[in-house]
Amino acid sequence: MFDKEYDVIVVGAGHAGCEAAAAAANMGSKVLLVTMNLQTIGQMSCNPAMGGIAKGQIVREIDALGGYSGIISDKSAIQFKMLNKSKGPAMWSPRTQNDRMRFAEEWRLALESTPNVDFYQEMVSGLIIESGKACGVKTSLGISIKSKSVVLTNGTFLNGLIHIGDKQLGGGRAGEKASTGITEQLVQLGFESGRMKTGTPPRVDGRSLDYTKMIVQPGDLIPEKFSYSNTKSLVNQRDCHMSHTSELVHDLLREGFDRSPMFNGRIKSLGPRYCPSIEDKINRFSDKNSHQLFVEPEGWDTVEVYVNGFSTSLPEDVQFKALRSVVGFENVKFFRPGYAIEYDYFPPIQLKHTLETKLVNNLYFAGQINGTTGYEEAASQGLMAGINAHLKQNEKEDFILKRDEAYIGVLIDDLITKGTEEPYRMFTSRAEYRTLLRQDNADLRLTPKGFQIGLATEDRLKRMEEKQSKSDLFVKFFKDTSVLPDQINPILESVNSSLVKQSDKMFKSFSRPNVTMKHMLQIDTVSDFVAEHNLDREVLEQTEVQVKYSGYIAKEKNNADKLQRLENVKIPANFDYTQLKSLSYEAREKFSKIQPVTISQASRISGVSPSDISVLLVFLGR
Numbered sequence: 347m348f349d350k351e352y353d354v355i356v357v358g359a360g361h362a363g364c365e366a367a368a369a370a371a372n373m374g375s376k377v378l379l380v381t382m383n384l385q386t387i388g389q390m391s392c393n394p395a396m397g398g399i400a401k402g403q404i405v406r407e408i409d410a411l412g413g414y415s416g417i418i419s420d421k422s423a424i425q426f427k428m429l430n431k432s433k434g435p436a437m438w439s440p441r442t443q444n445d446r447m448r449f450a451e452e453w454r455l456a457l458e459s460t461p462n463v464d465f466y467q468e469m470v471s472g473l474i475i476e477s478g479k480a481c482g483v484k485t486s487l488g489i490s491i492k493s494k495s496v497v498l499t500n501g502t503f504l505n506g507l508i509h510i511g512d513k514q515l516g517g518g519r520a521g522e523k524a525s526t527g528i529t530e531q532l533v534q535l536g537f538e539s540g541r542m543k544t545g546t547p548p549r550v551d552g553r554s555l556d557y558t559k560m561i562v563q564p565g566d567l568i569p570e571k572f573s574y575s576n577t578k579s580l581v582n583q584r585d586c587h588m589s590h591t592s593e594l595v596h597d598l599l600r601e602g603f604d605r606s607p608m609f610n611g612r613i614k615s616l617g618p619r620y621c622p623s624i625e626d627k628i629n630r631f632s633d634k635n636s637h638q639l640f641v642e643p644e645g646w647d648t649v650e651v652y653v654n655g656f657s658t659s660l661p662e663d664v665q666f667k668a669l670r671s672v673v674g675f676e677n678v679k680f681f682r683p684g685y686a687i688e689y690d691y692f693p694p695i696q697l698k699h700t701l702e703t704k705l706v707n708n709l710y711f712a713g714q715i716n717g718t719t720g721y722e723e724a725a726s727q728g729l730m731a732g733i734n735a736h737l738k739q740n741e742k743e744d745f746i747l748k749r750d751e752a753y754i755g756v757l758i759d760d761l762i763t764k765g766t767e768e769p770y771r772m773f774t775s776r777a778e779y780r781t782l783l784r785q786d787n788a789d790l791r792l793t794p795k796g797f798q799i800g801l802a803t804e805d806r807l808k809r810m811e812e813k814q815s816k817s818d819l820f821v822k823f824f825k826d827t828s829v830l831p832d833q834i835n836p837i838l839e840s841v842n843s844s845l846v847k848q849s850d851k852m853f854k855s856f857s858r859p860n861v862t863m864k865h866m867l868q869i870d871t872v873s874d875f876v877a878e879h880n881l882d883r884e885v886l887e888q889t890e891v892q893v894k895y896s897g898y899i900a901k902e903k904n905n906a907d908k909l910q911r912l913e914n915v916k917i918p919a920n921f922d923y924t925q926l927k928s929l930s931y932e933a934r935e936k937f938s939k940i941q942p943v944t945i946s947q948a949s950r951i952s953g954v955s956p957s958d959i960s961v962l963l964v965f966l967g968r
Contacts, residue, residue: 351712352493354735355483357470357528359387361721362499362713362728364453368414368496369732371462373800375739378491379457380396380483382466382503383522388418388453390721391502392517392546393652394446394644397572399429400772401722402440403753406788408722408829409573410810412801413729414456415722416572422449424584424646426569435891436780440572443565443586445645449918471527473709475535480709488528495708495735498730500715502530502544504690509607510683511661518689520682531692537696538935541615542769543688544719545623547656549681552649559674560587560641570883574789574809587674591656595671596628596635602664603629607686614690618719618769621648623657623686639672650681659686691717694761695940698735699746701727701758704941710735716761726754733799745799749914750779750906752792762949763940774956781895781902786887790814813888816881818837820889823875824853824866837865856893863890865911912946915966926961934957 353375356367363379364387371377374408381387397405408417425443457463471745474482474490482492503518503525516524533539545715565583606625607613617623622630627637641656658665662683669675694716696704701716703709710731712722733745747755761770774780783791793810796802828849835845841860856866862884867874876886892899923929932953942948945966949959 347489348378348491350376350492351394351482352376352464352491353739354378354495354497354732355380355491355493356497356499356728356732357483358499358501358503358713359384360389360391360499360501360713360724362724362731363497364388364457364502365413365725365728366414366499366710366712366732367407367463368457368460369412369729369801369859370736371460372412373733373736374462375736376462376464378464378466378493380466380470380485380491382467382469382518382525384454384465386450386519386522387457389519390444390446390449390452392544392721393654393730394444394449394599394642395441396444396721397439397441398722399437400438400753400774400776401720402429402572403774403783403785403788404726404757404772405572405721406440406574406785407752407792408726408729409575409731410792410802410806411796412793412803412806413725414453415725417575417577418449418452418456419444420571420573420577420579421452423571423580424643425565425586425661426580426583427566428570434442434781435784435786435895437774438785439774440570442572442783443584443642444570446650447645447648469523469525469527471525472531473706475706477705494739495710497710497712497731497735498528498641499711499713499724499731500525500528501724502687502689503716507688509613509659509686509688511602511605511659511664512607512610512612513661514607514612517687519687520685531736532692534706537692537703539690539692540716540717540767541669541688542691542712542717543613543617543686544661544769545617545657545684545686547624547653547658547684548669549644550651550653550669550675551653551679551681552643554677554679555641555651556674556676557587557641560589563588563640574793575806584643584646586643589639589641589672589674590636591624591639591672592627593635595668595850598668598671599625599628599658599660599664602660605661605664607659613686613688613718616768617686618771620773621657622718624655625658625660630907641674656684658684660684689714691715693717693765693767694765695765697762699758699762699943700738700744701731702734702738708735708738711924716768717766717768717770718757718761719771723757723770723772726757730754730758737799742799743780745795747792748869748901748910749777750782750910751795753777753783756783759950761948763942763947764952779844779902779906781898782906784891786884786891790888793922813884815878816885817888817892819879820875820885821853821892824889824893825851827852827871829855829869829871833869837861837868841865853893856890857896863887909946912949913944915945915963917942917944917948917966919960926965928961929958930955
């Protein structure tokens with residue numbers, strides 16, 4: 347059946363696997379995507395949404411590099427929201443509500459239209475390892491398939507165990523069996539493994555809900571989109587709704603705590619800190635008598651509804667009884683109960699920044715196998731693993747994004763350098779350069795890099811260059827053009843800002859707090875310039891950020907450049923840290939285990955002190 351050698355075999359077809367396969371194939375590799383079920387390619391296993399705080403920035407970065415997640419999200423969106431608009435642009439985060447079925451369909455169609463991707467449905471039960479290199483996979487039917495590299499994106503399937511109350515079911519997702527064999531082989535090879543937990547809420551029948559009792563959550567009046575390509579913005583949108591739990595709901599849930607696998611010791615692994623189950627919420631935040639529940643439609647045409655905020659592994663009868671006491675859910679009918687799932691992961695300090703494992707050459711890990719949670723985090727890792735698998739086979743330079751270049755760079759550096767003992771989720775607060783890493787400029791930051799490695803198309807590069815040149819021209823216009831007091835003072839008065847007595851450059855007035863692009867467009871010379879140069883919304887947004895935040899951006903860029911000096915100080919491979927007796931014991935131990943590549947990376951390792959870095963610098967200086 348397989349009489350040829352593939353360049354890349356991708357195991358698993360979730361968000362990480364799909365991006366890995368697409369990236370490697372579009373760069374020219376011959377790819378085989380192996381999954382246990384071809385009907386669940388690109389499945390949204392949890393909530394039917396993409397993006398959100400920091401996650402939206404990641405989707406934009408994937409798109410800017412030439413990945414597919416932004417395009418798929420736009421094509422299957424049923425609602426769009428830009429979150430955090432009341433804060434500065436570094437915090438703005440795009441989010442779509444999606445049609446679950448269409449999202450998966452669009453992913454499959456996109457992959458099937460990618461010529462270099464082959465598909466095979468079966469469980470991968472092991473790897474072919476020869477002379478310390480991954481050379482293919484073995485399936486449960488005993489078939490060996492050869493390849494130059496392997497990307498593992500197994501999600502929650504490695505020895506997956508589903509918990510509903512005191513019931514336990516083997517499985518990687520509701521209705522799908524777990525994957526066995528890979529963990530055991532990797533542990534024999536010397537890999538360290540662990541267990542993590544995640545959960546999901548009940549799915550219910552929307553026809554049984556009373557939406558008139560809930561708070562409507564509409565999308566943006568003027569919806570944007572994720573992709574920088576020519577995908578279309580939404581014209582029509584579906585509303586979400588919000589309800590709340592109550593003391594009665596909490597009391598009903600507590601009745602099942604003695605049968606909860608979280609509290610009776612059946613689940614020993616850690617779940618996501620920032621997306622806790624409802625029983626964990628009412629236990630940890632016992633002072634709160636109410637929690638928000640977001641009622642999210644699963645698509646345009648289905649009645650299935652996702653109850654966001656009610657993730658649980660309590661017995662199904664307890665779930666049902668408690669949910670029926672929520673306002674608007676008095677007559678709720680279940681499609682399926684919520685559940686928790688435990689699965690194997692491999693602490694990511696065992697990886698290089700390319701996501702290739704340190705123990706086995708040409709073997710890459712991406713997604714929840716690395717201890718992350720979330721579609722977006724998984725997709726970005728898949729993209730980077732697919733890119734680097736292709737580059738290595740073609741003897742090209744590794745593709746690594748730095749912390750000041752992308753949230754993807756922050757994510758991977760955190761995983762490799764710090765590791766994680768609980769499901770890792772991206773937040774804007776994890777990035778020290780978030781003013782640089784905005785959702786509006788992901789294309790300016792990354793599309794040239796994507797084009798350089800052969801992933802982003804020339805059309806994408808031209809779009810980016812046009813946006814950059816128009817934005818630069820508009821910023822120059824504000825710096826060079828003066829405005830008279832009678833033109834600007836009505837605007838300043840409307841925002842309670844002090845008036846001016848003489849003409850001054852527009853840039854200065856525009857830089858004031860509360861003066862927006864909308865205000866500046868009231869000035870005829872500005873609106874005429876916009877019309878003359880055909881400036882679109884993206885250019886207007888980019889220009890406004892550059893004008894109003896130029897000082898902050900310059901300061902952050904300067905800080906990044908200073909730290910870049912440490913990034914340039916390389917540490918020799920397989921460096922023997924035991925010879926440096928002046929290092930603390932903890933530093934010697936962690937340096938030896940993690941094997942940092944640069945002084946900058948070494949400085950970010952938890953438990954390493956500035957004096958340890960000084961010792962390293964002195965020694966390397968010699």
